[in-house]
Amino acid sequence: MxxxxxxxxxxxxxxxxxxxxxxxxxxxxxxxxxxxxxxxxxxxxxxxxxxxxxxxxxxxxxxxxxxxxxxxxxxxxxxxxxxxxxxxxxxxxxxxxxxxxxxxxxxxxxxxxxxxxxxxxxxxxxxxxFSNVYCPWAQLAKKAIESEEIGQLRAMHCDVVFAKGHPGTAPVGRKRQEQSSRDKYTFIQAKPEMFDIGVYAVSIINWLSNKAVKTVSGVTANYFFEEHSECNIEDFGVLMMSMEDDITATITGGRMGWMSHPKGGIQRLYLVGT
Missing domain, CATH: 3.40.50.720 (NAD(P)-binding Rossmann-like Domain)
Structure with missing residues (x-):
């Protein structure tokens, strides 16, 4: 150095x-x-x-x-x-x-x-x-798990949804088919929001549980923004994960519009224990 x-x-x-x-x-x-x-x-x-x-x-x-x-x-x-x-x-x-x-x-x-x-x-x-693991709410959750305040961890749910953009423009009735992979991420007008924002919630879940994910199922959709639909990318999504020790985790990720929250958006975590 x-x-x-x-x-x-x-x-x-x-x-x-x-x-x-x-x-x-x-x-x-x-x-x-x-x-x-x-x-x-x-x-x-x-x-x-x-x-x-x-x-x-x-x-x-x-x-x-x-x-x-x-x-x-x-x-x-x-x-x-x-x-x-x-x-x-x-x-x-x-x-x-x-x-x-x-x-x-x-x-x-x-x-x-x-x-x-x-x-x-x-x-x-x-x-x-970069992740949210050092945010106060994540640290409190980690403490609750490690201190066994909630008993044995059985399930978790995490919402990370940004309050950005002007909603209400997504075409009604237009549905897109999600793909298992994509060749392009970078667009001028939009980002694949579940992919981009959902990573915050996934990283929190992995960090809190310290358990391997066994199965994943998910759904993405276009509820809010025309620009995302035009780019053939999602503006919202949900995932369900089964993990080691029979732990179940669910997340939501996306963006819902700048007036959907008084601050930057929903950042919320639920823990279920014995």
């Missing part, structure tokens, strides 16, 4: 969550921002946004990611590139011996996620995906 600080390389610029993560790393006395970078063949519009963030933070922009990863003063990579590129780039960063701080969701496909997981395990680096 240079100057006894963790050097942080930023991948991803404006119009990502990197705008916030970079400021948090910069404010941490243990860290020092080193540079911004991306792949040589990164999309031109993304490179422009990357360079804008680099200019705002007064950081150098390194056009070749391989050169950036070769810097000895880089210890951590904050990874916020588009979902479609995250698996390959995450693998490359881990193989270069850099610790990973990953925006959520982890990756677009199971294959991409496994690329990251396997590279992290084989390289011995540390990785962390």
């Amino acid at each position: 240079a100057n006894n600080k963790y050097g942080v390389l930023l991948l991803g610029g404006y119009r990502t969550h990197q705008e916030n993560y970079a400021l948090m790393f910069a404010a941490d006395p243990r860290c020092q921002l080193i540079a911004c970078s991306d792949e040589l063949d990164a999309p031109a519009d993304r490179v422009e946004l990357n360079m804008q963030l680099a200019d705002e933070l007064n950081l150098p922009y390194i056009t070749d990611l391989d050169q950036a990863l070769a810097l000895t003063d880089v210890n951590i990579v904050s990874l916020c590139v588009e979902m479609e590129r995250r698996g390959i780039i995450g693998k490359k960063c881990a193989q270069a011996g850099k610790h990973l701080y990953l925006d959520k969701p982890l990756a677009l496909t199971v294959t991409d996620a496994e690329l990251i997981v396997q590279a992290v395990q084989s390289s011995g680096v540390t990785s962390q995906m």
Whole structure:
């Protein structure tokens, strides 16, 4: 570590969550921002946004990611590139011996996620995906389980639904068929909300139970927004999971419109014990 600080390389610029993560790393006395970078063949519009963030933070922009990863003063990579590129780039960063701080969701496909997981395990680096596990309500739930205040955990339900967007525009009667995989995540006007927001609830459930998921069933739909329907992606969904020790968990995830909640949206957790 240079100057006894963790050097942080930023991948991803404006119009990502990197705008916030970079400021948090910069404010941490243990860290020092080193540079911004991306792949040589990164999309031109993304490179422009990357360079804008680099200019705002007064950081150098390194056009070749391989050169950036070769810097000895880089210890951590904050990874916020588009979902479609995250698996390959995450693998490359881990193989270069850099610790990973990953925006959520982890990756677009199971294959991409496994690329990251396997590279992290084989390289011995540390990785962390952004989640809500340190929120006060999640910490209280963890305490209730570990102290056996609720007895033995039998079931959980978690709602994470954002209050964003202008609802009431979803076409009535139009139904879409959910697919087991998707090739595209990044749209200008919308995101696949169960995929994007449901990860918060899933990560909470996994962290609280510390049990393996055995089966998953789910339903997605388009209740609120025309733009999601036009992109053939969901704005809401539910999942049911059966887990080890006969624990059942359910979640909802999505967005319901900016007037649906007085703050940022519903974040709610139910625990059922013996």
